[in-house]
Amino acid sequence: MKNKRNRIALVAIIAALFASAFAACNVYEKEELEIRWCPQVQDTIIIPGWDDMEQ
Structure with a gap:
């Protein structure tokens, strides 16, 4: 009985x-x-002369 209580x-x-x-x-x-x-439209950077390269 004592062993069971200890356990x-x-x-x-x-x-x-x-x-x-x-x-x-x-x-x-x-x-x-x-x-x-x-990216939003207002975040766009426009570089002058970029589109003129085709001429």
Whole structure:
């Protein structure tokens, strides 16, 4: 009977240690988000003389 109580106590202690190991951890994931905008008409650079190369 005493051996069974010791075994139950040992299992309880191991379970408590296992649970406390994960209870103290903060699990989170950090994400960095980069937004790449599509080019707009107002972003266009007009170079003078670029279209005149055909002449």
